[in-house]
Amino acid sequence: MSLPHWDVVVIGGGPAGMAAASEARAEGAERVLVIERNTEAGGILPQCVHNGFGLRVFGSDLTGPEYASRWLRRAEMAQVEFMLQSMVLEINADRRVLVSGAGKLHELSAGALVLATGCRERPRGALNIAGSRPAGILTAGTAQRLVNIEGYMPGKRYVILGSGDIGMIMARRLTLAGAQVLAMAEVLPYVSGLRRNLVQCVHDFDIPLHTSTTVTRTIGRERLEAVELCAVDQHWQPLCETARTIACDTLLLSVGLLPEIELARMAHVGLDPLTGGARVDESLQTSVPGVFAAGNMVHVYDLVDAVTESALRAGRQAARYVLGNRLTTAVTPQTIELGVNIHHVVPQVLHLTPELDELVIELRVRSPIEQPVRVEFLADGERVVSQRLRYARPSEMIVLTLKPDEIACLQRAEHLSVNCRPWES
Amino acid sequence: MAETREIICVTCPMGCTVQATVENGEVCDARGQACKRGVAFAREELLDPRRMLTATVALKGGVLRRSPVRSERPLPKAMLLRAAEVLRSVTLQAPVAQGQVVVADILGSGVDIIASRDIAAEVLS
Ligand SMILES: Cc1cc2nc3c(=O)[nH]c(=O)nc-3n(C[C@H](O)[C@H](O)[C@H](O)COP(=O)(O)OP(=O)(O)OC[C@H]3O[C@@H](n4cnc5c(N)ncnc54)[C@H](O)[C@@H]3O)c2cc1C
Ligand code: SF4
Numbered sequence: 001m002s003l004p005h006w007d008v009v010v011i012g013g014g015p016a017g018m019a020a021a022s023e024a025r026a027e028g029a030e031r032v033l034v035i036e037r038n039t040e041a042g043g044i045l046p047q048c049v050h051n052g053f054g055l056r057v058f059g060s061d062l063t064g065p066e067y068a069s070r071w072l073r074r075a076e077m078a079q080v081e082f083m084l085q086s087m088v089l090e091i092n093a094d095r096r097v098l099v100s101g102a103g104k105l106h107e108l109s110a111g112a113l114v115l116a117t118g119c120r121e122r123p124r125g126a127l128n129i130a131g132s133r134p135a136g137i138l139t140a141g142t143a144q145r146l147v148n149i150e151g152y153m154p155g156k157r158y159v160i161l162g163s164g165d166i167g168m169i170m171a172r173r174l175t176l177a178g179a180q181v182l183a184m185a186e187v188l189p190y191v192s193g194l195r196r197n198l199v200q201c202v203h204d205f206d207i208p209l210h211t212s213t214t215v216t217r218t219i220g221r222e223r224l225e226a227v228e229l230c231a232v233d234q235h236w237q238p239l240c241e242t243a244r245t246i247a248c249d250t251l252l253l254s255v256g257l258l259p260e261i262e263l264a265r266m267a268h269v270g271l272d273p274l275t276g277g278a279r280v281d282e283s284l285q286t287s288v289p290g291v292f293a294a295g296n297m298v299h300v301y302d303l304v305d306a307v308t309e310s311a312l313r314a315g316r317q318a319a320r321y322v323l324g325n326r327l328t329t330a331v332t333p334q335t336i337e338l339g340v341n342i343h344h345v346v347p348q349v350l351h352l353t354p355e356l357d358e359l360v361i362e363l364r365v366r367s368p369i370e371q372p373v374r375v376e377f378l379a380d381g382e383r384v385v386s387q388r389l390r391y392a393r394p395s396e397m398i399v400l401t402l403k404p405d406e407i408a409c410l411q412r413a414e415h416l417s418v419n420c421r422p423w424e425s
Numbered sequence: 426m427a428e429t430r431e432i433i434c435v436t437c438p439m440g441c442t443v444q445a446t447v448e449n450g451e452v453c454d455a456r457g458q459a460c461k462r463g464v465a466f467a468r469e470e471l472l473d474p475r476r477m478l479t480a481t482v483a484l485k486g487g488v489l490r491r492s493p494v495r496s497e498r499p500l501p502k503a504m505l506l507r508a509a510e511v512l513r514s515v516t517l518q519a520p521v522a523q524g525q526v527v528v529a530d531i532l533g534s535g536v537d538i539i540a541s542r543d544i545a546a547e548v549l550s
Pocket of ligand 2: 436437440441459
């Protein structure tokens with residue numbers, strides 16, 4: 001029996017999935033399907049009710065729901081089909097997909113697969129906090145869903161651990177909803193989210209921010225009653241003499257996001273321990289031919305606009321793969337080496353085929369440099385692209401876009417690498 | 426007397442630090458911004474600081490329990506908490522259309538609070 005077949009199947013209906021699917025249609029793929037486990041498409045966006053989305057892609061300052069509805073309209077105009085309330089349980093390297101939906105299990109096959117499963121929040125288990133497990137400890141994203149979607153306030157007096165963007169945004173949201181945010185603790189000496197969120201979510205509402213500080217203990221048996229805060233030294237070791245307790249009923253964790261890679265693992269997609277996501281090449285293809293990856297399951301982006309832009313490339317390349325317009329199996333993949341102060345780079349590998357006409361390199365630095373820097377891409381030690389930035393911070397992704405003549409310079413190189421260091425005067 | 430203030434522009438995610446020099450209640454010099462919107466922001470921030478307000482309000486009869494809302498334009502910063510308090514006592518009735526006015530001219534600011542998404546009415550079975 002032959003399985004229902006789709007040219008491109010996209011798993012996950014968030015911003016990455018909607019952009020990849022729309023673009024796959026635009027590039028000529030006939031039948032494109034998005035499978036989404038929620039009751040509506042949009043991914044995490046419906047709960048992100050704040051603004052700041054779409055400045056790059058649409059040139060306007062939209063809220064999460066507004067950004068999602070624009071992409072949903074685009075996808076529908078492009079005749080992308082959606083299978084909602086359907087959870088993908090399994091995929092394999094032959095691009096067969098097992099879905100559970102409408103009370104049934106069904107299987108389908110795809111010419112190309114795009115994994116757009118997003119990310120999840122780092123849970124408490126990943127942290128080292130003493131104390132029992134009272135109620136009132138949850139991730140910032142869970143609190144965001146409760147407050148903005150379910151209409152339920154998880155507490156009245158909050159402490160937030162971590163200064164990621166979701167934590168800062170929730171500090172403001174909870175304050176506006178009438179709750180008290182008593183402290184935000186960040187183990188690093190600097191805030192880990194965007195500076196605009198520091199200003200408009202933390203400073204604007206006089207939220208007490210403690211850097212180089214962490215939560216060392218939770219107090220309370222059934223319900224959280226207080227947390228203990230401690231300053232830390234440069235090795236993150238708590239300085240016990242600084243310990244103090246703050247009475248509160250809820251602790252929010254905003255300590256990072258991890259790519260959602262369970263399905264990728266099943267298909268034996270190669271992973272990058274530095275990003276926690278799929279290893280991809282220049283077309284966002286994973287180590288498994290015909291399986292592409294988009295959005296936060298590749299690496300965690302700081303902006304939805306950047307998710308959309310990279311997902312458009314993934315969708316376009318997935319369509320080209322199905323239509324037989326670009327085969328990368330003929331060339332040997334080249335790894336991009338991580339040079340000075342580079343934490344990770346996406347794509348990790350390049351297939352430098354003669355048809356390659358677009359190349360975008362996304363990277364994050366390891367340590368902040370608060371002075372002008374040079375970000376450079378080298379081929380056999382020769383500088384192919386160089387960009388001057390006013391500073392480099394781990395919280396802000398850096399993008400290098402190569403032009404066709406610059407891509408041509410890479411063709412016969414044996415070593416490719418990236419560096420980011422202070423601008424030499 | 427001229428005074429220099431450091432202002433972080435929140436217009437876009439770059440978050441530039443603008444060094445604004447103020448003399449006689451006017452911004453006479455600005456440095457550090459990557460684009461000219463930074464100058465406009467610094468001026469507004471010093472003379473009449475404003476922010477967008479986003480929140481959710483209660484919803485009855487819809488497929489969701491909350492309706493996300495936003496200010497149509499930025500509101501005076503000093504009004505945010507009071508405006509949010511007003512929104513805590515608002516209940517909308519589904520269906521809701523994106524852009525629909527939820528509270529007109531909130532607190533006499535001249536700015537409307539509008540719905541930021543469509544929400545269908547619940548189908549009763
Ligand atoms: C709580 C939270 C808050 C965030 N807030 C912001 C913010 O304010 N601003 C910002 O720029 N970024 C924010 N982000 C980052 C945000 O995730 C990305 O910007 C963007 O939403 C990523 O898009 P995506 O499509 O990759 O993932 P998502 O938006 O996460 O979409 C992934 C989709 O895949 C679906 N899915 C996953 N697995 C399966 C499966 N097996 N079967 C079927 N469907 C599946 C999920 O249901 C989901 O709809 C936030 C992230 C989180 C977790
Ligand atoms: S000055 Fe321009 S680039 Fe800098 S934060 Fe403001 S709007 Fe963005």
